[in-house]
Amino acid sequence: MSRMKDRYTMPIPDDFHAHLRQSEGLIAYAKGHAGQFGRVLLMPNTLPPISDVHRLEAYRAEVERALEALPDYARFEPLFTFKILPGMKSADIEALARAGAVAGKYYPSGATTNAADGPRSFDEVEEALSTMEALGLVLCIHGEDPEAPVLERERAFLPSVEKLLARHPRLRTVLEHLSDAQSVRFVEHGPENLAATITAHHLLFTIDDMIGESMNPHLYCKPVLKFAADREALRAAVLSGSKKFFFGSDSAPHPREKKECDASASGVYASPSALPALVSLFDALEGLDSLIPFMTEHGAAFYGLPPNTRTLTLARNSWEVPKLLGGAVPMCAGQWLEWRVVQNEGTFMP
Ligand code: NCD
Ligand code: ZN
Numbered sequence: 001m002s003r004m005k006d007r008y009t010m011p012i013p014d015d016f017h018a019h020l021r022q023s024e025g026l027i028a029y030a031k032g033h034a035g036q037f038g039r040v041l042l043m044p045n046t047l048p049p050i051s052d053v054h055r056l057e058a059y060r061a062e063v064e065r066a067l068e069a070l071p072d073y074a075r076f077e078p079l080f081t082f083k084i085l086p087g088m089k090s091a092d093i094e095a096l097a098r099a100g101a102v103a104g105k106y107y108p109s110g111a112t113t114n115a116a117d118g119p120r121s122f123d124e125v126e127e128a129l130s131t132m133e134a135l136g137l138v139l140c141i142h143g144e145d146p147e148a149p150v151l152e153r154e155r156a157f158l159p160s161v162e163k164l165l166a167r168h169p170r171l172r173t174v175l176e177h178l179s180d181a182q183s184v185r186f187v188e189h190g191p192e193n194l195a196a197t198i199t200a201h202h203l204l205f206t207i208d209d210m211i212g213e214s215m216n217p218h219l220y221c222k223p224v225l226k227f228a229a230d231r232e233a234l235r236a237a238v239l240s241g242s243k244k245f246f247f248g249s250d251s252a253p254h255p256r257e258k259k260e261c262d263a264s265a266s267g268v269y270a271s272p273s274a275l276p277a278l279v280s281l282f283d284a285l286e287g288l289d290s291l292i293p294f295m296t297e298h299g300a301a302f303y304g305l306p307p308n309t310r311t312l313t314l315a316r317n318s319w320e321v322p323k324l325l326g327g328a329v330p331m332c333a334g335q336w337l338e339w340r341v342v343q344n345e346g347t348f349m350p
Pocket of ligand 2: 017018019043250251252
């Protein structure tokens with residue numbers, strides 16, 4: 001991007017993993033994505049969870065109302081998912097597919113925010129998985145074994161994914177928010193139907209940024225940030241240009257008081273700053289040629305969606321990330337970022 005002087009236009013990126021929550025906050029959190037993403041895959045771990053058609057429709061109506069509150073150029077296309085729960089039948093999955101869900105999300109019981117109701121193994125939801133495979137729905141996996149020590153949870157979960165892939169060779173499967181060098185290798189060497197999302201925070205930070213000097217709860221997320229070697233493996237995966245890796249912000253806002261307390265909720269509110277921060281990072285790594293397909297092409301291709309036709313412009317026009325947005329503290333709060341998302345209509349970001 002240094003080559004591009006002060007302005008750069010690119011296809012608008014997609015975000016294949018985000019949390020907009022329900023009710024309070026939804027409009028504010030939708031603004032975090034506004035103007036920056038073409039399509040946003042919305043995760044179903046809301047309260048109550050998106051696990052049947054009725055809840056999917058109610059949530060869709062809420063999201064659509066939030067989008068209507070945004071100016072035209074700032075609207076994104078929401079893509080909907082459902083939570084895979086024990087006891088789900090083929091007919092439930094078929095109905096969710098007819099209602100427009102593109103993916104089902106597997107959260108191991110207790111693995112993360114609002115996941116206590118999740119299955120304890122893939123066996124528990126075999127009927128749902130077989131139906132998803134038959135219908136061509138995507139399976140998104142929160143790949144952590146909650147019984148393992150926190151830094152080893154992702155790698156400890158890989159053997160069960162291996163078994164799942166052997167049993168469901170046509171099920172398009174996404175390991176979400178990769179954090180560990182071992183899982184990067186697992187995806188690289190895995191079958192064609194296996195892909196992974198990578199977040200901005202796992203590309204930018206390590207555990208030392210979270211707890212090395214002082215404790216920053218705003219970088220606390222699941223899976224927790226790992227070591228420099230893991231971050232290197234994630235960066236190399238993006239720089240390799242492999243189509244198996246694409247962007248999912250895992251933007252997961254929690255009100256500030258739920259982060260700055262004695263039982264901090266996990267989740268990084270990444271969407272307001274993820275794109276400008278990644279552009280600076282990959283510019284410094286001389287890897288912008290790989291960042292663009294990672295953010296704009298590979299995800300759509302994996303999900304079988306057409307390429308985005310809209311574009312987005314970034315300007316070299318530094319800005320301070322607000323310390324609070326919609327009651328949540330965004331990633332890089334209070335820091336100055338070099339690149340800023342702008343639109344023809346004017347500067348969009350705060
Ligand atoms: C997410 C959330 O807050 O909903 N939290 C997180 O730490 N990433 C859930 C998730 O994706 O794990
Ligand atoms: Zn998430």
